Amino acid sequence: MEFTLNLHDTPFDVSIILESGQVFRWENKDGWWYGMIDSGVVKVRQDGSSLRCISSTDEINQEYIRTYFRLDEDFEGVLSAIMKDNVINEAIQRFYGLRLIRQPTWECLVSFVIATNSNIPRIRRMISNICRRYGSTVLFEGLEYNLFPTPQALSGATVKDLEECGLGYRAKYVRRVAEAVNNGKVDLSELLIGNYEQGRETLIRKVLGKKDLLGIGPKAADCVLLFSCDKDEAFPIDVWITRAVEKYYKTVVGRELARKLKLRLSGRQNLALGTYDALSSRLRSYFGTYAGYAQQYLFLLARATLAD
C-alpha cells in the first residue's frame, strides 16, 4: 500500500536515522530507502517535511510507520531536556534530524549480539547472511526480499551454519539466544511492560550460574532496551561513547571513572559490570530521562570526529 506521512516541522532526517547504527537492514537504492520489517517490505523517501511510503503489505501502514519512527512523541521536549552543554548541543546541530527508532525487539536483540566487537559494515553483512539463509522471502516490485528469521528458524540452525554466515564465535551465542526465546525461557514482551531496571534484569540475569541469553552483556542489553523497548534512559557504552565521555565528560563521571575509561582505551581493558553501571548511572543522572537520545548523538559525534 502507498501513503505519505506529514512530518510537519519536526526534526527528521531519514538518511541520518537509517545510517546511525541502530538498524542494519535498510538499504538505499535510487533515492528510496528499502527496509524489511516484521512481515513485509517497505520503501520510504523523504522530501522535506513529507515521507512517502510504499509497502508490500497492509500491515505496514501509516500507523505502523509512525510507531516505527517514533513520530508519536514530543521530540522538541526530548531535545530541550538533553541540551545540557555545548558538546551535546553541537552534536544535535551537526546531526539535526536524528531520531531513535522503535524496532522489533527480537531482531534488535539478535542484531546486538552479532554487533559485539565488530564494525557496522560487517554487522550488516552478517545479518544479511542469516536473513538470506533463514528468513522467509517476500515478493515486492518483482524482486525477492528476505525477512528477519524467526526465533524458531534460528534455533533450528546449526552453529556450523551460523559460522558460515561469518558470525565467528558469536554463532553459538546467537543460537543460545534463539533457543531461549523460542522455548519461552525468555519472554521479550516483558521488556515492553517493565521499567528499565526490570528489563536489564531480564536480559542479563544469571540463572544457576548460566545465562539464558549468552552474548548479552550490559552494553547489548542497553541497546535493546533503548532501540526497541522505549527505555529512553538507557545509555549504551561502547568504544565510541567511551572516547566521547573520556574526552568531553570527565568532570561529569568523576576522576576515578574517567581513569577507567582511559585504561579501556589505551590498555584494552574492558569495563567491569560495576564500572559500566556506575558510568551509565552518572551519565543518566546528568542527561536525565532521555539520556539515551544524548547517547545516540554522542555516538555519531565520536565516530565523525574522534576516529584516528
Added chain:
DNA sequence: AACCAGGTGAGGA
C-alpha cells in the same frame, strides 16, 4: 602486518 571494530564469557585473585 599489526590493529581495530556499537563486547562478552570463562576463569582466577
Added chain:
DNA sequence: TCCTCACATGGT
C-alpha cells in the same frame, strides 16, 4: 567483585 585474556572475521 574485579581483572585478564581469548575470541572469528574482515577492513585499513
